[in-house]
Amino acid sequence: MPELPEVETVRAGLQELVRGFRIKSVEELHPRVRKSASLSPIRALEGARIVDINRRGKFLWFELDRPEVLVAHLGMSGQFLIAKEQGARARHIRASFKLSKGLQTKTLVFNDQRTFGWLSVEEVVDGIPTSVAHIAPDPFDSEFNRSEVIKNLSKRKAPIKSALLNQAIMSGVGNIYADESLWRAKVNPQTPGNSLSSNHLGKIVDRAIEVMAEAIERGGTSFDETYVNVNGESGYFEFALAAYGRTGQPCPRCGTPIDRAVIGQRSSHFCPRCQR
Numbered sequence: 395m396p397e398l399p400e401v402e403t404v405r406a407g408l409q410e411l412v413r414g415f416r417i418k419s420v421e422e423l424h425p426r427v428r429k430s431a432s433l434s435p436i437r438a439l440e441g442a443r444i445v446d447i448n449r450r451g452k453f454l455w456f457e458l459d460r461p462e463v464l465v466a467h468l469g470m471s472g473q474f475l476i477a478k479e480q481g482a483r484a485r486h487i488r489a490s491f492k493l494s495k496g497l498q499t500k501t502l503v504f505n506d507q508r509t510f511g512w513l514s515v516e517e518v519v520d521g522i523p524t525s526v527a528h529i530a531p532d533p534f535d536s537e538f539n540r541s542e543v544i545k546n547l548s549k550r551k552a553p554i555k556s557a558l559l560n561q562a563i564m565s566g567v568g569n570i571y572a573d574e575s576l577w578r579a580k581v582n583p584q585t586p587g588n589s590l591s592s593n594h595l596g597k598i599v600d601r602a603i604e605v606m607a608e609a610i611e612r613g614g615t616s617f618d619e620t621y622v623n624v625n626g627e628s629g630y631f632e633f634a635l636a637a638y639g640r641t642g643q644p645c646p647r648c649g650t651p652i653d654r655a656v657i658g659q660r661s662s663h664f665c666p667r668c669q670r
């Protein structure tokens with residue numbers, strides 16, 4: 395599932411590949427591709443020019459030369475792909491955009507096997523689209539406030555793992571990077587947020603920033619036969635994880651087998667020896 399580093403890789407890829415292009419036509423190819431709260435069908439954006447691609451947490455939005463924006467969430471498996479050849483077909487295309495800039499034309503598709511991803515036409519309030527309003531700034535946002543995040547985490551009785559996943563406190567951290575951050579900070583995921591010192595909480599936040607920054611750096615764009623993949627999927631698989639998904643394998647720090655527990659209905663991976 396794409397988390398902040400993967401979504402940031404997609405944002406950077408889109409910025410490079412479609413900024414400045416005009417949306418000539420839009421086709422919606424699946425009934426669930428458009429969020430029900432969308433102000434209009436996506437094709438209402440025909441004629442708009444893509445000015446920039448923005449992101450907060452795991453939400454992306456296309457800034458246009460008009461007041462509305464196109465918001466995108468990749469869900470579990472969403473991808474943006476650029477068709478390299480005319481007529482190329484990915485397997486699970488949910489929406490297709492014909493783009494042009496001068497004599498250049500491109501086809502941008504939203505491919506999503508599991509259909510949890512969505513697109514939506516929205517208004518912007520204070521620079522933020524409606525569906526992103528409840529999302530706290532992520533650590534790479536100029537509005538990110540580290541001490542505010544630490545204060546909010548310290549009020550939570552819930553396990554620190556669940557508090558880290560709470561997108562209203564700090565956005566962008568999902569199951570993978572939450573487990574990696576706690577492993578790096580040597581904190582057990584079950585520990586209640588309000589039992590950790592500000593010092594410890596600061597360490598967890600800093601490790602989260604560190605691990606996501608490393609993952610962004612290793613993201614990068616990958617290519618296949620017919621599509622330019624702006625999804626960052628390859629970065630996701632190449633990034634070496636210490637705890638997440640490594641149940642039973644040795645902890646890279648102490649060699650103890652990594653343990654798994656279900657916390658808040660999400661599986662958590664941790665070292666029972668160095669994360670107490």
Ligand SMILES: [Zn+2]
Pocket residue numbers: 645646647648649650665666667668669
């Ligand atoms: Zn260990």
